[in-house]
Amino acid sequence: MNLSIKNPMIHRLLLCLAGAALLSSCVxxxxxxxxxxxxxxxxxxQMIAELTAPPNVPTPVGKRKAKKLIVDMExxxxxxxxxxxxxxxxxxxxxxxxxSFIRTRVGDEIEFxxxxxxxxxxxxNIDLHAVNGPGGGAESSLVxxxxxxxxxxxxxxxxxxxxxxxxxxxxxxxxxxxxGLILVEPEGGLPPVDKEYYIMQGDFYTEGKxxxxxxxxxxxxxxxxxxxxxxxxxxxxxxxxxxxxxxATAGETVRLFMGNGxxxxxxxxxxxxxxxDKVHVEGGSLVNENVQTTLIPAGGAVxxxxxxxxxxxxxxxxxxxxxAFNKGALGMLKVDGEEDLKIYSGEQxxxxxxxxxxxxxxxxxxxxxxxxxxxxxxxxxxxxxxxxYGRTCFACHQADGKGIxxxxxxxxxxxxxxxxxxxxxxxxxxxxxxxxxxNGKQFNSVMTAQNLSDEETANVLSYVYNxxxxxxxxxxxxxxxxxxxR
Ligand code: CU
Numbered sequence: 142m143n144l145s146i147k148n149p150m151i152h153r154l155l156l157c158l159a160g161a162a163l164l165s166s167c168v169x170x171x172x173x174x175x176x177x178x179x180x181x182x183x184x185x186x187q188m189i190a191e192l193t194a195p196p197n198v199p200t201p202v203g204k205r206k207a208k209k210l211i212v213d214m215e216x217x218x219x220x221x222x223x224x225x226x227x228x229x230x231x232x233x234x235x236x237x238x239x240x241s242f243i244r245t246r247v248g249d250e251i252e253f254x255x256x257x258x259x260x261x262x263x264x265x266n267i268d269l270h271a272v273n274g275p276g277g278g279a280e281s282s283l284v285x286x287x288x289x290x291x292x293x294x295x296x297x298x299x300x301x302x303x304x305x306x307x308x309x310x311x312x313x314x315x316x317x318x319x320x321g322l323i324l325v326e327p328e329g330g331l332p333p334v335d336k337e338y339y340i341m342q343g344d345f346y347t348e349g350k351x352x353x354x355x356x357x358x359x360x361x362x363x364x365x366x367x368x369x370x371x372x373x374x375x376x377x378x379x380x381x382x383x384x385x386x387x388x389a390t391a392g393e394t395v396r397l398f399m400g401n402g403x404x405x406x407x408x409x410x411x412x413x414x415x416x417x418d419k420v421h422v423e424g425g426s427l428v429n430e431n432v433q434t435t436l437i438p439a440g441g442a443v444x445x446x447x448x449x450x451x452x453x454x455x456x457x458x459x460x461x462x463x464x465a466f467n468k469g470a471l472g473m474l475k476v477d478g479e480e481d482l483k484i485y486s487g488e489q490x491x492x493x494x495x496x497x498x499x500x501x502x503x504x505x506x507x508x509x510x511x512x513x514x515x516x517x518x519x520x521x522x523x524x525x526x527x528x529x530y531g532r533t534c535f536a537c538h539q540a541d542g543k544g545i546x547x548x549x550x551x552x553x554x555x556x557x558x559x560x561x562x563x564x565x566x567x568x569x570x571x572x573x574x575x576x577x578x579x580n581g582k583q584f585n586s587v588m589t590a591q592n593l594s595d596e597e598t599a600n601v602l603s604y605v606y607n608x609x610x611x612x613x614x615x616x617x618x619x620x621x622x623x624x625x626x627r
Contacts, residue, residue, distance in 0.1 A: 175328070179297040182207045182248030182328075189213065190251075192241035195375045196338040196387055198398060199244040202326045207248030214241060215256045216265050216284075216319075223345065223371060224378035224469065225546070226354040231376065232265070232306070232317040238376030239341035239402060240304070240321030245271075245296050247328055252293045253278065259287035264308055269294075270440070271302035271323045279307040299327040301424040301442045303400050312404045316346060316364050318376055320402030322442055334446060335393035341400040342408045342437065342459060342470060343376065344369035351468060352541055367405040372464040374457065374472045381457060381472030382547045389449050391478030396446045400424075403439025409460040410435050410443070412474065414453065417445040434460050449476045451485045466537070466545065473547070513596050519603065519615050526604025529597050534605075537588075542609040548586055550579040553609030562602075562614055566624040569598050595621040 176182045187209035191199035217236045223229045234240025245251060255267055264285045268277035272294045281292035306319035322339060346364040347357035351371060363370065374381050381387060389395050401408045411434040420432045421444040429435075437443055449455070457472035458465035465471045480487075516522035531540075534552075538544050542553035552558055557579040558565055572590035576583055593601065595618040602616040 176248070179247045180295060184209050184248065184250045187211060187252075190243060190245070192235060192243060193339070194235065194237040194241060195239055196340055196381065198242050198324075198337045198339045201330050201333070201337075202244065202246040203330045205246065207246060207250070209250045209252060210245055212243055212251055212253045213256070214254065214267070215258060216261060217258050218261045218263070220356070222377055223347070223357065223373075224352065227347075227349075227352065228356045229345070229347065229377075230317070230356075230359075232263070232314060232319050234267070234304070234306075234319060234321050238318035238320075238343065239339070239400065240319070242321065242339045242398070243304075243323040244326070245323065246326045246330065247296060247299050249325075250293060250295050252291065253282070254289055254291050255282045255284050256289045257284040257286050261286040265306050265314065265319065266290075266308050267304055268307040269302065269304040269323055271296055271298070271300070271304070271325055273297055276307060277304075283308065296325045299325050299426065301325075301398050301400070301421065301444045303402065303440050303442055305402065305440070310361075312364060313359065313361065315402060315404040316344070317359060318343065318402075320400070322398055322400045324398060324444075331396070334396045336387075336389050337396045337398070338387045339398050340374050340381065340457070340472065341402050341442075342372065342374055342406075342410070343402040344404065344406045345371040345373065347371065352539070352543065364404065369406060369464075369468060371469050372406060372459060373469040378469035378471075379546050383473075386454075386473035386475045388475045388477070391449055391452050391476055391481070394446060394448050395474070396444065398442065398444055399437060400442035401437040401439050405439060406459075406461075406464075407439060408437040408470075410437050411458050411460040412447075413456040413458065415447055415449065415455050415474070417447050419446045421445070449474070451481050452476045452478045467539075471545070471548070513594060515596055515618075516600060519607075522600050522603045522615065523607050524604075525597075526600035526602070529593065529601040530604050533591060533593070533601065542605070544579075546582075547584075550577065550582075550584040552605050553611070554580065555611065556580055558605070559612040562606075562616060562620070563624050565602060565605075566598065566616065566621050569593065569602065570621070570625055595625065 184207050190210045190212045193199050214234055216234060218232050220228050221231045231238050257265055264283055266279045266282040268279040270277055272278045274294055278292055282290045284290040302323050304321050304323050306314035308314050346360045347370045348360045349357050399410060417432040420429045420435050422429050424442040424444060435443055453476055455474040459470035516525050537549040538552050542551060544551040557577060569591050573588045576585045598621045599616045599618045606612055606614040
């Protein structure tokens with residue numbers, strides 16, 4: 142329930158007695174709200190609810206009166222792509238993960254039609270966290286394949302709410318993608334913004350490890366252990382990167398409706414390079430301001446607003462950061478428009494920094510040559526190189542050398558790598574910035590110079606060249622030294 146005090150007169154009196162300072166706001170509040178209790182808001186017309194697939198949201202409610210809103214939701218079990226080469230059978234509300242976005246206002250009466258497609262294999266239902274009633278609707282909506290269930294509820298509390306399937310085993314239905322968001326706008330609607338988007342995080346558990354090719358089955362034991370193979374935004378790796386990135390123009394205001402389906406993990410949601418001006422904490426009425434990272438519980442949601450000031454690529458992550466770079470929880474907001482150098486200068490200069498003068502210094506972390514065990518064969522060089530790769534390279538380029546789409550280029554089967562060994566040595570020694578094309582795809586990121594000795598550089602490059610379909614070259618310390626000295 143939204144209000145525990147049913148008598149509107151007593152409620153108003155208590156509010157006004159709360160203090161003299163509150164008196165004026167209390168009067169204002171009364172003047173722009175027609176009803177003290179949302180349950181009294183009348184409904185006279187009916188309309189079909191607009192439902193949208195992520196990352197899109199339906200038209201704002203604006204000033205419209207409360208209505209009887211018909212929600213027509215179809216459950217579909219279908220095969221989709223988790224990441225390149227990996228497919229998964231998703232169970233969905235409306236054919237997408239997360240499910241169709243439902244947009245309502247306080248006082249709407251929802252007539253919910255839940256249809257289970259005849260080709261589906263299982264019964265399902267729906268628990269909407271915006272419902273005041275047993276099971277959030279689940280008890281009234283269990284529906285077998287080829288059937289339709291109808292139930293109604295009145296939305297009383299403004300906020301952003303998760304809905305999900307609650308059919309046993311509940312965790313399994315949620316883990317397969319059965320969740321989405323329902324927005325309840327206050328009377329008069331949310332303040333207008335320029336752009337609105339719909340995102341949900343979810344964790345997935347597959348029999349094969351991350352990236353293992355083919356159709357992957359759900360792994361119940363991994364789900365019980367909470368050891369996710371994939372943690373993603375909007376159902377699969379890359380749903381919000383590359384051509385799928387969300388967009389805005391510098392100067393625009395953006396609102397994100399951001400939920401977490403779970404089933405297990407809590408999201409530390411962060412946007413690299415942006416501060417959330419306002420966050421509706423846990424999706425409710427409490428507004429926090431100037432937030433860097435906001436916590437989104439499993440089965441919870443937040444609503445955040447921010448103004449984008451300068452153009453660029455802003456990366457959305459779960460700041461439990463291995464999830465972002467190793468399990469898929471990475472998205473992108475691409476902002477175009479005018480630079481504002483007062484807000485962000487970009488790189489202004491780079492100078493040599495030599496606090497101890499111009500003598501030759503050893504880089505931190507590099508070993509003196511005398512301590513180093515040198516490889517005596519190509520096999521040993523590859524073996525040593527694999528260890529270096531595991532502690533230096535794999536976070537970006539991944540254990541399988543495939544990189545991260547739109548962020549870090551692949552080393553596997555890499556035309557760029559195989560075309561020029563000296564260039565590869567130079568990049569490991571000195572780093573690389575700017576646009577390159579690898580296997581027909583463009584990348585524009587930064588690789589820092591690595592603090593590796595000539596021996597270590599030779600070993601790691603020999604490992605890379607002798608892995609994943611590359612050209613099987615051996616890189617020697619002498620080759621590295623030649624590039625270092627040129
Ligand atoms: Cu279900």
